[in-house]
Amino acid sequence: MEKIVVRGGNPLFGNVEVSGMKNAALPIIYACVLVKNKCIIENIPGVRDVTVSFNILRSMGASIRMLSKNTYEIDCTNIDIESVPVDSFRKMRASYYLLGAELGRMGRAKVGFPGGCDFGERPIDQHIKGFEALGGVVDLENGNISIEAKDGKLVGTNIFFDLVSVGATINIMLAAATAEGTTIIDNAAREPHIVDLANFLNTCGANIRGAGTDMIKIKGVPSLHGCTYAIIPDMIEAGTFMIAAAATGGCVRINNVIPKHLESIAAKLDEIGVTVEELDDAVLVKGSHEMTRTSVKTHPYPGFPTDMHPQMTVLLSQAKGVSYITEGVYENRFRYVDELRRMGAQIKVDGRTAIIEGGEKLSAAPVKAVDLRGGVAMIIAGLIAEGETEVEDIHLIERGYDDIVGKLQRIGADIRKVILPDDENTLAKAN
Numbered sequence: 001m002e003k004i005v006v007r008g009g010n011p012l013f014g015n016v017e018v019s020g021m022k023n024a025a026l027p028i029i030y031a032c033v034l035v036k037n038k039c040i041i042e043n044i045p046g047v048r049d050v051t052v053s054f055n056i057l058r059s060m061g062a063s064i065r066m067l068s069k070n071t072y073e074i075d076c077t078n079i080d081i082e083s084v085p086v087d088s089f090r091k092m093r094a095s096y097y098l099l100g101a102e103l104g105r106m107g108r109a110k111v112g113f114p115g116g117c118d119f120g121e122r123p124i125d126q127h128i129k130g131f132e133a134l135g136g137v138v139d140l141e142n143g144n145i146s147i148e149a150k151d152g153k154l155v156g157t158n159i160f161f162d163l164v165s166v167g168a169t170i171n172i173m174l175a176a177a178t179a180e181g182t183t184i185i186d187n188a189a190r191e192p193h194i195v196d197l198a199n200f201l202n203t204c205g206a207n208i209r210g211a212g213t214d215m216i217k218i219k220g221v222p223s224l225h226g227c228t229y230a231i232i233p234d235m236i237e238a239g240t241f242m243i244a245a246a247a248t249g250g251c252v253r254i255n256n257v258i259p260k261h262l263e264s265i266a267a268k269l270d271e272i273g274v275t276v277e278e279l280d281d282a283v284l285v286k287g288s289h290e291m292t293r294t295s296v297k298t299h300p301y302p303g304f305p306t307d308m309h310p311q312m313t314v315l316l317s318q319a320k321g322v323s324y325i326t327e328g329v330y331e332n333r334f335r336y337v338d339e340l341r342r343m344g345a346q347i348k349v350d351g352r353t354a355i356i357e358g359g360e361k362l363s364a365a366p367v368k369a370v371d372l373r374g375g376v377a378m379i380i381a382g383l384i385a386e387g388e389t390e391v392e393d394i395h396l397i398e399r400g401y402d403d404i405v406g407k408l409q410r411i412g413a414d415i416r417k418v419i420l421p422d423d424e425n426t427l428a429k430a431n
Ligand code: EPZ
Pocket: 023, 026, 093, 094, 117, 121, 122, 123, 124, 125, 126, 127, 128, 163, 164, 165, 166, 167, 168, 189, 306, 307, 329, 330, 331, 372, 373, 400
């Protein structure tokens, strides 16, 4: 079994490089299924969700080879959708992008019901609504989702989503890119990774306009061609390091970012007394020991990202006064709070709001990563707690963070990954 051990007390200083965005890389990797040719994708992060996605595509017959660090050639010229092991889909949610990609490629699709972090009910009704509007006949049975396009081809139409959904917006963009006629997605998600996917598809010859706004217009094209494309930087990884720098009272330059994507995070840090200086493709964050309380409500982009919620709770636990975080996207993203309480955090959860009594010193304790962002929040808590914190279930953190231990070590954190000798196949290794 592996765990991360972090000794608190070191302010973070220096430079950290942000990797490519996991939540942009995943839809773009699956979008390669639409292309009967080679695509070269750069700035792919070295995270577990990418590895799982590569394995799913390889099981379908795709050829994927590494050209250099973080650059891969993905060739989906010859693929078969019947050959994907169903349990692969439970490993992470993004595999359901295969629905849109397979439908767009061959007029039929079959995937297992999606897994992913447990934040309560995570339905896919808006995805289904979109596929049916395009002429897909959907069948849900035996834990699988199968869709057949009437007459073998999807037909463009207008789709108004009942709520803002990143996944549904992505899936319908994938399905509509090669449909007959024009599709308009209204009430679309506006996240930077939606824009990144649209830019990738347009580089492959698609005709998509309006990505980044709440109305996206997709004129179907007969086919897509191969291309070379670089993934945008990960705004959530960048925000995570911004909060780590602020929490430890250090001074860190976070490189390879798009500052515009970080505006809601920078605004909240500024509100509590943390200095954030915007540079061309970096931000400089200077922590302060006198942080003041605030209220946060997570919201789809450009609002404060839900994927920054657990990290922000740790920071606000150190700010004087009572702060509030309201989760505006998911039913229940508070499972991490129990782990934080074990470290002495004074937090009450009332419905969708956490009430955080700030100013309490945290103390080390054995804790778990309950999900990807809850897990990285435990690392941040360990960076500021008295003593040595052990974080278990770190595979959940490695789903979305590329070399988080190495990057933190290089800016002064006393942190290491430990493989326990009880796992007979591995040697105890501390780096
Ligand atoms: C994506 O999940 C991200 N995952 C999540 O990041 C992120 O939290 C989320 O978008 C919001 O930004 C990936 O990109 C792989 P949604 P997704 O569809 O697509 C409800 C991380 O930490 N909903 O926008 O599943 C749903 O229940 C992960 O990197 C419906 O009701 O998010 C949820 O409450 C965690 N019906 C809300 O909308 C639907 O058909 C947002 O879901 C679809 C969604």
